[in-house]
Amino acid sequence: MPSVQTSFAYKMKHPLTADRNIDVLLTADRTLMSNYHGNEFLGFGTCAPPNFIPNILYSYLFFPPLKTKNGVPVAAPYGLRKIEAQLLKGGFNVLTVSPQHLRKHIKNAKVVGIHTMDPFGFGPASTTLASAFKKEPFLAKYFHALVNSPVMREAKKRGLKVIVGGPGAWQFRYRPQLLKEGVIDCVVEGEAENVIGKIVKAAINGEMLPTFYEVAAKDAPCSEDIPDIVQPSINGLIEIGRGCCRGCEFCNVTLRPLRWYPLDKIMRELLVNVELGKNRVICLHAEDVMLYGSHTTVPDDEKLLRLHKSVKSKVPAVSWSHCSLAAAASKPKLFSELSEIILQNQSWWGAEVGIETGSAELAKRIMPAKAHPFKAEDWPEVVRDGMGLMHDNMMVPACTLIVGLPEEKEEDILRTMELMDDLEGFRSLIVPLFFVPLGRLKNEDWFKDAAMTELHKQLLFQCAEHSLRWTDNLIDLSFVDEGYKRILKEFYKAFAGIAKRQIRQAEITMLQ
Ligand code: SF4
Structure with missing residues (x-):
């Protein structure tokens, strides 16, 4: 398995600026090849369709392109970095490139691998926003611009194979057109480490590829088989584990096994980001960072404290990808201790948090273990306690609510x-x-917007008003008054002001 030392060895062996014969190019559309000005929350902006801000300004505000050197981005989405590491380990000649610089490297490539999150805008946030604006979201627009670009079409004519994977791969089940037309040769759904080598090898050898390859849960790699990334990931994101034990009915993640990575593996990937990427922020990624190292729904104090002390000894700032309200609420003292460690030299940190519903009845039916170690019927209380704890400890949650769950009633x-x-x-x-x-x-x-009731609409307005009420405070927290960020801050505030006025107007119209 490559260590940080071997990652340097890879770099020496494969200097990024040299012209070398590349078999496999990896890329993603430009909504994914961005650091979102260092604030992952801004990434939500890619789910919106074109709107009242000119596209060129909007894309700069919400998903500015990454810096590149000879077409090679300084960082890449973490999932793409994993595939890159797996292919390098398998002996393939592979390079990750920016979508704007494909032409420079594609001449001799036999395969292009594309990472995607939401290729058709079917993701929950995109469908909600698309229903409001009645247009295709940016992330779908840019994915299609990439796969249909003249450079890709020309390369396809000479036999290039296109393989797509990533969290949005499932959407091709509902939209197989690009596969039927041969624009894309193969879609891989699921954790690809154990299968990507044989698929890429078949593509290079000109063999027939399966159009849709679903990786079975039994083929998911164990922790030891998952290679370390060898180049920096966007915003220093590193996985600390995979899978989730809560078993919510509506979630894909829960179908895969739960694995936590040992601390030394996490620290190796951290060092790749710090030493090669010069990252000063690390984002710990898991479905529930509070459960790091635990195989129950109760946090493990010792492992969590050790993880955070180790990470903070190497970088000044840390954030989390996801955190559950129940795990936080179950150990308020531990949560405060973690916040003390994290807030030593930063003023806040963020994570995505699932509320999903305020109905105890619906929670019992559809996500009975989400409240563990508390009872499912206490879910609304768990949410209130967890959110209060996060507020007091300067953790800012980006929460999700699901509208239109099966069997949802007016109550x-x-x-x-x-x-x-x-x-x-x-x-x-x-x-x-x-x-x-x-x-x-x-x-x-x-759930389609045609099925929206007046109550649904009121709930949507309530969420928009809540988020916009806190937006100015979050902008002040996120953007310090220095350099270009001071100007950016004013743009975001102006954007939020316009959005607030438009939402109020829409609400007044609805109530008339
Ligand atoms: S807690 Fe989150 S990740 Fe786990 S099963 Fe539920 S929705 Fe999925």
Whole structure:
């Protein structure tokens, strides 16, 4: 397995600026090849469709392109870095390039691998925003611009194979057109480490590829088989584990096994980001960072404290990808201790947090273990306690609520609206997502805007008002008054001001 030392060896062996014969190019569309000005929350902006801000300004504000050297980006999405590491380990000649510089490197490539999050805008945040604006979101627009670009079309004519993977791969089940037309040769869904080598080898040898390859849960790699990344990831994101033990019905993640990485593996990837990427911030990624090292729903104090002390000894700032309210609420003292470690030289940190519903009845049916170690019927109380704890400790959650869950009744929506009232004073973003059939609910119907009731609309406005109420505070926290960030800050505030006025106007129109 490559260590930090071997990552330097890779770099020496494969200097990024040299012209070498590349078999496999890896890339992603420009909404994914961005550091979002160092603030992952801004990445939500890629789910919106073109709007009242000119596209060129909007893309700079929400997903500016990464710096490149000879077409090679200084960082790349973490999932793409994993595939890059796996292919290097398998002996392939591979290079990750920026989508704007494909032409420079594609001449001799036999395969292009594309990482995607939401290729058709079917992700929950995109469908919600698309229903409001009635247009295709940026992330879908840029994905299609990439796969249909003249440079890709020309390369396809001479036999290039295109393989797509990433968290958005499932969407090709519903939109197989690009596969039928031969624009894309193969889509890989699931954790690809154990299969990507044989698929790429077949592509290089000109063999037939499966159009859709679903990696079975039994083929998911164990922790020891997952290679370390060898080049920096965007915003210093590093995985600390995979999988989740809570088993929510609507979630894909829960179908895969739970694995936590040992601390030395995490620190090796941290050093890749610090030494090669000069990152001063690390984002710890897991479905629930609070459960690091635990195989129950109770946090492990010792492992969590050790992890955070180790990380903070190497970088000044840290953030989390996801955190559960139940795990935080179950150990308030531990949560405060972690916040003390994290806040030594930063003023806040963020994470995505799932609220999903304020209805205890619906929670019991659809996510019975989400409240563990508390009872499912206590879910609204767990949310209030967890959110209060996060507010007091300067953790800013970007929360999700699911609208239109199967079997959702009017009373469930009313309970969620009551919960929203109680959360008013807690610093957070709350984003409503339309139900998308995934996980064990993959055969259910999608929730469409045509099915929206007046109560749904009121809930959506309540979420928008809550988030916009906290936006100025979050902008002040996120953007210090220095350099170009001072100007950016004013743009975001102006954008938020316009959005607030438009939402109020839409609300008044709805109530008339
Ligand atoms: S807690 Fe989150 S990651 Fe885990 S199963 Fe539920 S929705 Fe999925």
